[in-house]
Amino acid sequence: xxxxxxxxxxxxxxxxxxxxxxxxxxxxxxxxxxxxxxxxxxxxxxxxxxxxxxxxxxxxxxxxxxxxxxxxxxxxxxxxxxxxxxxxxxxxxxxxxxxxxxxxxxxxxxxxxxxxxxxxxxxxxxxxxxxxxxxxxxxxxxxxxxxxxxxxxxxxxxxxxxxxxxxxxxxxxxxxxxxxxxxxxxxxxxxxxxxxxxxxxxxxxxxxxxxxxxxxxxxxxxxxxxxxxxxxxxxxxxxxxxxxxxxxxxxxxxxxxxxxxxxxxxxxxxxxxxxxxxxxxxxxxxxxxxxxxxxxxxxxxxxxxxxxxxxxxxxxxxxxxxxxxxxxxxxxxxxxxxxxxxxxxxxxxxxxxxxxxxxxxxxxxxxxxxxxxxxxxxxxxxxxxxxxxxxxxxxxxxxxxxxxxxxxxxxxxxxxxxxxxxxxxxxxxxxxxxxxxxxxxxxxxxxxxxxxxxxxxxxxxxxxxxxxxxxxxxxxxxxxxxxxxxxxxxxxxxxxxxxxxxxxxxxxxxxxxxxxxxxxxxxxxxxxxxxxxxxxxxxxxxxxxxxxxxxxxxxxxxxxxxxxxxxxxxxxxxxxxxxxxxxxxxxxxxxxxxxxxxxxxxxxxxxxxxxxxxxxxxxxxxxxxxxxxxxxxxxxxxxxxxxxxxxxxxxxxxxxxxxxxxxxxxxxxxxxxxxxxxxxxxxxxxxxxxxxxxxxxxxxxxxxxxxxxxxxxxxxxxxxxxxxxxxxxxxxxxxxxxxxxxxxxxxxxxxxxxxxxxxxxxxxxxxxxxxxxxxxxxxxxxxxxxxxxxxxxxxxxxxxxxxxxxxxxxxxxxxxxxxxxxxxxxxxxxxxxxxxx
Numbered sequence: 001x002x003x004x005x006x007x008x009x010x011x012x013x014x015x016x017x018x019x020x021x022x023x024x025x026x027x028x029x030x031x032x033x034x035x036x037x038x039x040x041x042x043x044x045x046x047x048x049x050x051x052x053x054x055x056x057x058x059x060x061x062x063x064x065x066x067x068x069x070x071x072x073x074x075x076x077x078x079x080x081x082x083x084x085x086x087x088x089x090x091x092x093x094x095x096x097x098x099x100x101x102x103x104x105x106x107x108x109x110x111x112x113x114x115x116x117x118x119x120x121x122x123x124x125x126x127x128x129x130x131x132x133x134x135x136x137x138x139x140x141x142x143x144x145x146x147x148x149x150x151x152x153x154x155x156x157x158x159x160x161x162x163x164x165x166x167x168x169x170x171x172x173x174x175x176x177x178x179x180x181x182x183x184x185x186x187x188x189x190x191x192x193x194x195x196x197x198x199x200x201x202x203x204x205x206x207x208x209x210x211x212x213x214x215x216x217x218x219x220x221x222x223x224x225x226x227x228x229x230x231x232x233x234x235x236x237x238x239x240x241x242x243x244x245x246x247x248x249x250x251x252x253x254x255x256x257x258x259x260x261x262x263x264x265x266x267x268x269x270x271x272x273x274x275x276x277x278x279x280x281x282x283x284x285x286x287x288x289x290x291x292x293x294x295x296x297x298x299x300x301x302x303x304x305x306x307x308x309x310x311x312x313x314x315x316x317x318x319x320x321x322x323x324x325x326x327x328x329x330x331x332x333x334x335x336x337x338x339x340x341x342x343x344x345x346x347x348x349x350x351x352x353x354x355x356x357x358x359x360x361x362x363x364x365x366x367x368x369x370x371x372x373x374x375x376x377x378x379x380x381x382x383x384x385x386x387x388x389x390x391x392x393x394x395x396x397x398x399x400x401x402x403x404x405x406x407x408x409x410x411x412x413x414x415x416x417x418x419x420x421x422x423x424x425x426x427x428x429x430x431x432x433x434x435x436x437x438x439x440x441x442x443x444x445x446x447x448x449x450x451x452x453x454x455x456x457x458x459x460x461x462x463x464x465x466x467x468x469x470x471x472x473x474x475x476x477x478x479x480x481x482x483x484x485x486x487x488x489x490x491x492x493x494x495x496x497x498x499x500x501x502x503x504x505x506x507x508x509x510x511x512x513x514x515x516x517x518x519x520x521x522x523x524x525x526x527x528x529x530x531x532x533x534x535x536x537x538x539x540x541x542x543x544x545x546x547x548x549x550x551x552x553x554x555x556x557x558x559x560x561x562x563x564x565x566x567x568x569x570x571x572x573x574x575x576x577x578x579x580x581x582x583x584x585x586x587x588x589x590x591x592x593x594x595x596x597x598x599x600x601x602x603x604x605x606x607x608x609x610x611x612x613x614x615x616x617x618x619x620x621x622x623x624x625x626x627x628x629x630x631x632x633x634x635x636x637x638x639x640x641x642x643x644x645x646x647x648x649x650x651x652x653x654x655x656x657x658x659x660x661x662x663x664x665x666x667x668x669x670x671x672x673x674x675x676x677x678x679x680x681x682x683x684x685x686x687x688x689x690x691x692x693x694x695x696x697x698x699x700x701x702x703x704x705x706x707x708x709x710x711x712x713x714x715x716x717x718x719x720x721x722x723x724x725x726x727x728x729x730x731x732x733x734x735x736x737x738x739x740x741x742x743x744x745x746x747x748x749x750x751x752x753x754x755x756x757x758x759x760x761x762x763x764x765x766x767x768x769x770x771x772x773x774x775x776x777x778x779x780x781x782x783x784x785x786x787x788x789x790x791x792x793x794x795x796x797x798x799x800x801x802x803x804x805x806x807x808x809x810x811x812x813x814x815x816x817x818x819x820x821x822x823x824x825x826x827x828x829x830x831x832x833x834x835x836x837x
Contacts, residue, residue, distance in 0.1 A: 002049075002050050002052075002053060005049070005053055006052065006053055006056055009053070009056040009057055009059075009060055010056070012031060012034075012035075012060050013056070013059060013060050013063060015031070016031065016060060016063045016064050016067060017063055020067055028068075028072070031064065032064070032068075032073065035057075035060065035061060035064065036079060036080075036083060038057065039080065039083050039084070039090070039093060040083055042089055042090065042093060043083070043084070043087050043089060043090055045089070048089055048092070054092070054093060054096055055096060055100075057093070057096075058093065058096035058097045058099070058100040059100050061080075061097045061100065061101075062097060062100035062101045062103070062104045063104070065097075065101055065104075066101070066104050066105070066119070066120070066123060069123055069126070069127075070119070070122060070123060070126060074130070077131050077134065077135060078131075078134075080094055080097065081094070081134075081138060086141065086142070086145055088146070088150055088153055091142055091146075091153050091157075092152075092153055092156065094138075095142075095153070095156040095157055095159075095160050096156070098135070098160045098163075098164070099156075099159065099160060099163060102160075102163045102164060104120070105120045105123060105124060105167075106120070106124075106163075106166065106167055124167055128168060128169065132164075132168050132169070132172065133172060135164075136168070136172045136173065139157055139160060139161055140177070140178065140181075142154075142157045143157050143158070143181055143185075144181070147181070147184075147185065147188070147191065148188075151188075151190040151191060154185070154191055154194075155190075155191060155194040158182075158185070158191070158194040158195055158197070158198045159194060159197070159198075161173060161178075161198050161201075162194075162197050162198040162200070162201035162202075163201070165198075165201045165202055165205055166201060166204075166205060170202070170205050170207060173202060174202055174205075174215055179202075179218075179219070182195050182198055182199055182202075183195075183219075183222050183223070183226070186199075186223070186226070186228070187226065189236075192239055192242075193238060193239055193242045196239070196242040196243055196245070196246050197242060197245075197246075199219065199246055200242075200245055200246045200249045202215075203215070203216060203219070203246070203249045203250050203253050204249050204253065209256070209257035209258075209260040209261050209264075209269070209273070210257070210261075210269055212253055212254075212256075212257050213254060213257045213269070213272065213273050213276060216250045216253055216254055216276070217276055219250065220250065220280070228243065229283050231283070231286040231287060231290065232286070237292045237294070237295060240287075240290070240292070240295045241292070241294045241295050241298055244287045244290075244294075244295045244296075244298035244299045245298040247280065247283055247284065247287060247299060247302065248298055248299045248300075248301050248302045250280065251277065251280050251284060251299075251301075251302030251305070251306065252301055252302050252305055254273055254276050254277045254280070255277060255302075255305045255306065255308075255309060257273045258270055258273035258274055258277065258309065261273055274309070277306065277309070278319070278320075278323075280302075281306065281323050284299055284302055284303055284306070285323075285326050285327065285330060287299040288300070288303055288327070288330045288331075288334070289330040289333065289334065293334075293352070293353065293356045296334055296356075297356050297359060300359050300360070300362075300363060303327060303363060304362065304363055304366055306323075307324070307327070307363070307366045307367060307369075307370050308366065310323075310324065310370050311366070311369055311370045316371075321371070321374070324367065324370055324371050324374060325374060325378070327363070327367065328364075328367050328374065328375060328378050329378065331360050331363050331364055331367070332378065332382055334360055335357060335360050335361075335364075337353075341353065343412055343414045343415075344412065344413070344414070396437070399437060399441065402419060402422075402423045402426065403423075403441070403444050403445065407419035407423065408420060408423065408445070408448060408461070408462070408470075409461060413463070416461060416462055416466065417462070417463065417465075417466050420462060420466040420467075420469040420470055421466075421469050423469070423470075423473060424469040424470075424472055424473045424476075427441075427473050427476055427477060428476055431480050432480065432482070434477060434480070434481075435481055435482050438477045438478070438481050438483075439491075441477060442474060442477065442478075442491065442494075442495075445470055445473075445474065448460075448461060448462055448467065448470050449467065449470060449471065449474065449495070449498070449532075450498075451498070451499060451502045451525060451528060451529055451532070452525075453502070453506055453522070453525045464528045464531070467528070467532060468531060468532065468535045471495075471532040471533075471535045471536050472535045472536065472538055472539065474495050474536065475492075475495070475535070475536035475537065475538065475539035476539040478491045478492055478495065478539070478549075479539035479540055479544050479549055480539070480544070485548065485549055485550030486550060488549045488550055488551060489549070489550040489551055489553070489554060492536070492549070492551045492554050493554050495536060496533055496536065496554055496555075496557075496558060499529045499532055499533055499558075500533075500557060500558060500561040502529060503526060503529045503530075503561055503562065503565075504561060506522055506525055506526050506529070507526060507564065507565055507568065509522055510522040510523060510526065510568060510570055510571065511568065511570070513570070519570050519571055520571060520574075522571075523570070523571030523574045523575055524574065526565060526574075526575060526578070527574050527575065527577070527578040530562050530565075530578035530579060530581070530582050531578060531581070533555075533558050533562075533582065534581055534582045534585045537555065537585050537586070537589045538585075540589055545589075546589045546590060552590060552593055555586060555589060555590055556590065556593060558582070559582070559583075559586060559590075559594070559597050560597075562578075562579050562582055563579065563597060563600070563601055563604075565578075565579055566579055566601060566604035566605060567604050572608070572613075573612075573613075576605060576613060576616075577616065579601070580605070580616060580617065580620055583597075583598075583601060583620055584619075584620060584623060587620075587623055587624060587627060591627075592628065592631065595624075595628065595631065595632065595635075598624060598632070598635060599635055599638070599639070602617075602621070602635075602639050602643075603639075603642075605617050606639075606642055606643060606646050609646050609649075609650060610650065611650050611662075611665040611666060611668070611669045612665060614646060614647055614650060614669055614672065615665075615668055615669050615672045618643075618672040618673070618675065618676045619672070619675075621636075621639075621643070621676060621679075622675060622676060622679040625679045625680060625683050625685065626679055626682075626683055629683050629684060629685065630684075630685070633685060633687070633688060636680065636685065636688045637687075637688050637691050637692075640688055640689070640692055641692055641696060643676075644673075644696075644700065647669065647673050648703075650666075650669060651666055651669060651670065651673075667711070667713055667716075670707065670711065670713070670716055671713070671715055671716045671719070673703075674704070674707050674716050674719040674720055674723065675719060677689075677700070677704065677719075677723050678719050678722055678723050678726075681723055681726040681727060681730070682722075682726060686726070686727065686730045686731070690731075690737060694739075697737075698743075701727075701743060701747070702747070704720050704723050704724060704727075705720075705724075705747045705748070705751050707719070707720040708720035708721055708724065708751045708755050708775075709751050709754045709755045709758070712758070712760035712761070714761075714765065714767035714768040714770070714771045715767055715771075717755060717761075717768075717771040718767070718770050718771040718773075718774050721752075721771060721774035721775045721777065721778050722774050722777075724748050724751070724778045725774065725777045725778045725781045727740075728744060728748065728778065728781045728782050728785055729781050729784075729785065732744060732781070732782065732785035732786065733785050741786070744782055744786070745793055745798075748778065748782065749779075749782065749790075749793070749794070749798055750798070752775050752778055752779050753798075753802065755771075755775060756772055756775060756828075756832040757832065757835060757836065759836075761832075763829060763832060763833055763836075769829070772825075772828060772829060772832070773825050775828070776821070776824055776825040776828045777821065777825075779816060779824070779828075780816070780821055780824060783816055783817065791813050791816065791817065794809070794812070794813055794816070795809055795810075795813055799812065804835075808831075812827075812831060815827035815828075815831075
């Protein structure tokens with residue numbers, strides 16, 4: 001039974017991989033003998049084993065090889081070769097074992113420990129010394145023996161040569177007998193794809209630039225003579241895709257050689273390399289323009305690197321200019337969607353074409369760097385031939401094309417969507433020139449701005465994402481117009497009033513809706529309304545503020561309309577998220593005019609909170625605090641403890657032990673909480689904390705200490721040390737709050753040692769090093785504010801309590817008193833590296 005055999009091999013695999021050191025010498029010997037006996041039996045079996053069993057067996061052989069080759073089984077390959085000889089079934093297994101060994105030793109996708117990586121390097125070195133020449137000889141014999149009689153074994157052997165060539169001495173393969181045989185295989189239909197790949201690996205191998213150039217040139221000469229460069233004569237696209245990859249490899253190898261020679265100052269050979277590159281451009285172009293995208297895609301690397309060379313040359317020859325133009329025309333032709341492309345229902349083929357177009361776009365960008373004038377001229381030519389007589393077309397016609405059945409009202413949703421984005425770009429770039437057409441455009445897009453609620457069954461022409469662009473376009477037209485402020489205000493009100501009216505009606509409907517699906521679609525629609533209003537505000541700038549355009553009142557009305565959604569008990573997540581985003585925008589646009597709305601909005605957002613709600617609410621408070629500072633001090637003092645209670649309540653909720661997402665949410669909320677405290681202290685608002693009453697102040701301070709020490713989250717720890725430094729700077733002097741100096745010695749100083757001493761505080765991690773840097777700043781600030789008293793406390797009380805040796809205490813205190821903070825930061829890292837086991 002094949003499945004039983006497969007299972008037995010899996011058992012052996014597990015033993016070799018995980019339990020081998022626990023086996024006795026006799027048991028290890030038995031595994032070796034069993035595998036060799038199995039191999040011998042394969043020579044005699046009337047039928048070969050199934051492929052999946054042969055692959056699994058090869059894997060077990062490879063695992064045993066990497067475990068035993070250096071110690072107990074140095075004759076591994078000779079033992080196997082003496083069993084298989086040239087028996088086709090044996091050769092098949094031998095080649096599979098070689099591929100499995102290569103995969104164990106050099107496969108980049110397999111993650112190895114540093115110990116395994118060292119072992120693998122040693123194995124490869126030993127193989128190069130002891131057995132690689134014999135293995136190469138065996139490959140030659142296999143190829144010679146089977147090239148005309150067994151294509152499967154020959155292809156396997158070519159794959160082995162291609163895999164091993166990257167790490168063995170290239171001269172063993174890149175010699176006349178091997179190369180001539182491979183070139184012979186290029187003319188045998190069943191072998192040529194594998195031969196192509198093998199030649200590609202040989203060409204790709206790192207070597208001396210002049211030798212590489214000679215190797216590539218001799219290969220090219222033979223391939224050209226054999227007629228391989230006549231692409232149009234070849235019908236097999238699978239072979240051409242491999243051949244294109246080979247030409248790409250040869251081209252890129254020559255370019256690497258050219259770069260090295262230029263760097264070494266070898267101008268003569270560099271000139272020769274450039275000449276060799278230039279002679280491959282015609283072939284590269286044939287492959288680039290090929291109608292099969294795989295063939296074209298495989299040559300793009302060479303094309304891109306060739307353009308990079310041209311970019312470095314001061315003057316281009318006529319031929320090089322012609323090459324640039326030819327690449328440009330090829331790219332433009334290949335960028336075109338073909339007839340079969342299904343815009344409405346994109347499948348795998350369409351996705352692959354989109355990826356291919358991204359590669360072409362990189363080529364286009366590189367062409368623009370090499371010759372911007374040429375690119376513009378080519379684009380203009382293509383544009384003119386596509387839209388004949390466009391210069392004589394009236395501007396209104398161009399605008400109409402965007403707005404009618406050719407654009408926003410096209411039968412294809414894809415075209416409508418793209419037009420919405422492009423029309424927005426078009427309007428922004430023309431700016432003042434749009435002035436005569438503004439009202440006409442606003443009238444024509446009126447129906448496209450309509451909010452389509454779920455119950456009217458009307459399928460809007462544009463998706464809500466597309467409508468965002470149309471609303472932004474309308475906003476830009478109004479704000480950038482030359483109208484006086486009153487006219488701008490009237491137009492903006494016309495734009496936003498329908499949204500507000502619809503919002504009120506839909507919110508009432510949501511309050512009464514019973515069915516959850518209907519609730520969700522109504523909430524969605526409400527959210528779109530807020531999003532559209534928000535998007536119109538993107539049109540304002542420092543030069544054209546909301547105030548200057550006379551539009552403050554309209555947006556304040558919007559705020560008043562949208563805020564009641566915060567108290568809606570249904571679909572809280574989506575409604576709160578939309579209103580919160582609108583508030584963020586209004587803080588920027590309306591400035592202090594938004595402040596009267598913040599307290600009640602905050603109160604609603606703090607009701608029935610989840611971790612995610614708070615996490616998203618805190619940045620809003622941070623934005624207000626950082627922007628308005630002292631202006632919002634009364635509000636902050638009032639909402640400080642309610643916000644903290646909401647945060648603590650969520651953090652203290654019990655969660656399942658293995659609930660990763662709940663743990664992550666709490667971690668992110670904790671970070672947000674500390675970020676809030678950092679904003680408050682960093683904005684000169686420490687009195688907000690100080691005025692919360694002694695008990696609350698202490699509770700807050702203890703949470704900061706816990707954040708610095710107890711949670712293995714270096715990002716939060718860094719923030720906590722920043723807050724502690726700031727508080728010490730503000731309160732740590734002689735006139736600080738009563739009891740704070742005691743808190744410094746009782747909690748802050750110990751935190752600066754206990755945090756870095758934790759096993760989870762990984763000094764090899766970049767974020768942790770940043771946290772340690774802030775810890776150093778905290779200690780320096782304490783020393784700055786408390787002076788000799790701090791040094792005395794460390795010398796006589798705290799550091800002795802940690803059993804630190806007297807000479808190290810002395811060294812630590814000297815480093816702390818250095819005026820250069822950087823010296824102490826560096827010292828502190830070394831101090832904790834020494835202190836940790």
